[in-house]
Amino acid sequence: xxxxxxxxxxxxxxxxxxxxxxxxxxxxxxxxxxxxxxxxxxxxxxxxxxxxxxxxxxxxxxxxxxxxxxxxxxxxxxxxxxxxxxxxxxxxxxxxxxxxxxxxxxxxxxxxxxxxxxxxxxxxxxxxxxxxxxxxxxxxxxxxxxxxxxxxxxxxxxxxxxxxxxxxxxxxxxxxxxxxxxxxxxxxxxxxxxxxxxxxxxxxxxxxxxxxxxxxxxxxxxxxxxxxxxxxxxxxxxxxxxxxxxxxxxxxxxxxxxxxxxxxxxxxxxxxxxxxxxxxxxxxxxxxxxxxxxxxxxxxxxxxxxxxxxxxxxxxxxxxxxxxxxxxxxxxxxxxxxxxxxxxxxxxxxxxxxxxxxxxxxxxxxxxxxxxxxxxxxxxxxxxxxxxxxxxxxxxxxxxxxxxxx
Amino acid sequence: xxxxxxxxxxxxxxxxxxxxxxxxxxxxxxxxxxxxxxxxxxxxxxxxxxxxxxxxxxxxxxxxxxxxxxxxxxxxxxxxxxxxxxxxxxxxxxxxxxxxxxxxxxxxxxxxxxxxxxxxxxxxxxxxxxxxxxxxxxxxxxxxxxxxxxxxxxxxxxxxxxxxxxxxxxxxxxxxxxxxxxxxxxxxxxxxxxxxxxxxxxxxxxxxxxxxxxxxxxxxxxxxxxxxxxxxxxxxxxxxxxxxxxxxxxxxxxxxxxxxxxxxxxx
Numbered sequence: 001x002x003x004x005x006x007x008x009x010x011x012x013x014x015x016x017x018x019x020x021x022x023x024x025x026x027x028x029x030x031x032x033x034x035x036x037x038x039x040x041x042x043x044x045x046x047x048x049x050x051x052x053x054x055x056x057x058x059x060x061x062x063x064x065x066x067x068x069x070x071x072x073x074x075x076x077x078x079x080x081x082x083x084x085x086x087x088x089x090x091x092x093x094x095x096x097x098x099x100x101x102x103x104x105x106x107x108x109x110x111x112x113x114x115x116x117x118x119x120x121x122x123x124x125x126x127x128x129x130x131x132x133x134x135x136x137x138x139x140x141x142x143x144x145x146x147x148x149x150x151x152x153x154x155x156x157x158x159x160x161x162x163x164x165x166x167x168x169x170x171x172x173x174x175x176x177x178x179x180x181x182x183x184x185x186x187x188x189x190x191x192x193x194x195x196x197x198x199x200x201x202x203x204x205x206x207x208x209x210x211x212x213x214x215x216x217x218x219x220x221x222x223x224x225x226x227x228x229x230x231x232x233x234x235x236x237x238x239x240x241x242x243x244x245x246x247x248x249x250x251x252x253x254x255x256x257x258x259x260x261x262x263x264x265x266x267x268x269x270x271x272x273x274x275x276x277x278x279x280x281x282x283x284x285x286x287x288x289x290x291x292x293x294x295x296x297x298x299x300x301x302x303x304x305x306x307x308x309x310x311x312x313x314x315x316x317x318x319x320x321x322x323x324x325x326x327x328x329x330x331x332x333x334x335x336x337x338x339x340x341x342x343x344x345x346x347x348x349x350x351x352x353x354x355x356x357x358x359x360x361x362x363x364x365x366x367x368x369x370x371x372x373x374x375x376x377x378x379x380x381x382x383x384x385x386x387x388x389x390x391x392x393x394x395x396x397x398x399x400x401x402x403x404x405x406x
Numbered sequence: 407x408x409x410x411x412x413x414x415x416x417x418x419x420x421x422x423x424x425x426x427x428x429x430x431x432x433x434x435x436x437x438x439x440x441x442x443x444x445x446x447x448x449x450x451x452x453x454x455x456x457x458x459x460x461x462x463x464x465x466x467x468x469x470x471x472x473x474x475x476x477x478x479x480x481x482x483x484x485x486x487x488x489x490x491x492x493x494x495x496x497x498x499x500x501x502x503x504x505x506x507x508x509x510x511x512x513x514x515x516x517x518x519x520x521x522x523x524x525x526x527x528x529x530x531x532x533x534x535x536x537x538x539x540x541x542x543x544x545x546x547x548x549x550x551x552x553x554x555x556x557x558x559x560x561x562x563x564x565x566x567x568x569x570x571x572x573x574x575x576x577x578x579x580x581x582x583x584x585x586x587x588x589x590x591x592x593x594x595x596x597x598x599x600x601x602x603x604x605x606x607x608x609x610x611x612x613x614x615x616x617x618x619x620x621x622x623x624x625x626x627x628x629x630x631x632x633x634x635x636x637x638x639x640x641x642x643x644x645x646x647x648x649x650x651x652x653x654x655x656x657x658x659x660x661x662x663x664x665x666x667x668x669x670x671x672x673x
Contacts, residue, residue: 095509098505120422
């Protein structure tokens, strides 16, 4: 089978000003602002081929070279070495609304943006009504208003609507789905799937692994500019996720003298164990979380309880849960907590706990004992926007038809 | 044939993009202004009035080379603004379109050519004022007017060529942006804009001067096409400047061609 995209060992070198500050650089260098340059390879030796109809997901951490790779593939910048062979018309969406002019009306900007993205005037005129309809009623109403008066949501919707009506053989998309409100995301993803169904080739960068898993048959995992893995999506994602899962979720302190704490209490052991079902590799919203804590109590006969806080990565406290107070003697004290499945929403969380005496005096606050991430998981959904809220309960919420009369 | 078709469709796509970018610049130009297009003629008229004041009150000159001073100065300024404004906007065009260049691929040359649209429109309005002036001063318009489009075209080629060089280099080193106003400011005085080359066109250094400053031949050719009876330079001198302008145009495009793929890395 003929490959439609073939990339053979492309590399891209940037020259960055050296991070090492030269102490007392020469007078000449200072006057003429001469900096030593250091080579930095944003993309190194990347090769892959795609056949017609392949959907490629490109994943990797920030700075892994994803965006540089997309820029090279969309001809915006040239690779330092290596060859690319792409057959067919390419449209790249590295952002929505590229080249919108704030002073021009929505109508003028549709023509402007369309032309920039490679549509002819005729094509735009033919699809004009569809574009406006796709963008929504609000845009239709303000079609002759300068886009500087648009809300950012309207701006994005109009931009995406234009891009969605490009008709390329190969579509290159960078995270543009991460914008807009939930309704619009649904619409955009639907449109992407529609394009996907049309035997088009798509290259798609995303942090949203669920969307990659659903949309792409192949995945390229980049790490520091190199290809970590390229292959079938399922395989690459599993590998990627298991590599991510070495967060520090267990702490053990052998010696009481070096353990965190003070003269009253010291931490001995803390562990967070997510339950994994089926072929699950990392904690997601389905997982229950078991927290085991052990500490040394250094004073006899105290009335102690533990108060545990879970914080969102934004710093807000999600909840605070406490044990009952208990008279405890010198030695090791243990406490266990289980957070049920479908309780925390996907996101990053921090756990802190304090040991409290007589229900009011804080003996020690153990901060940031765990820092863990919960991944998203959804079944039978077509919507991949961020699920709102910190909690993700599954309450019984029946719906039924009680009558068929109007 | 297939190859020609592809080439043709590429060219027509590029031409459409050129038109739409030019249209954008023109329609944005006077948004939220009360006077709108009148601004296009205020600048040449005020410059002319300033020089009139100086000539009349300081040196008491009322005609240059036998033509009304107003006509000589205004036609010079009209020409100079066409050149200087397009040169400046072409020089800045790449940096100003950095958001486009770093996000979408399209033939980069379009940026250079669309940048001259605004100065061209301004020029047309200035030309209208010239015709009014020429009626007032009883200056005839001759068949030489047919040369006007040629002069204008070559002037635009020169400004695109020079602008392309500055646009290409200023992406990496912004020092080049500092040179542009110097050229525009001093070029105005070393070119016969508010005077004519009548006094010195026979000097031995003139040929060299016309090659290195092709604007000399162009501005005199421009006046030749507008002012009936104005015939200062020989055809040879004018051809020298035209040849020099076209060479600069191609050199500029070549520099731009060599540099264009690295723009994104420095924007």
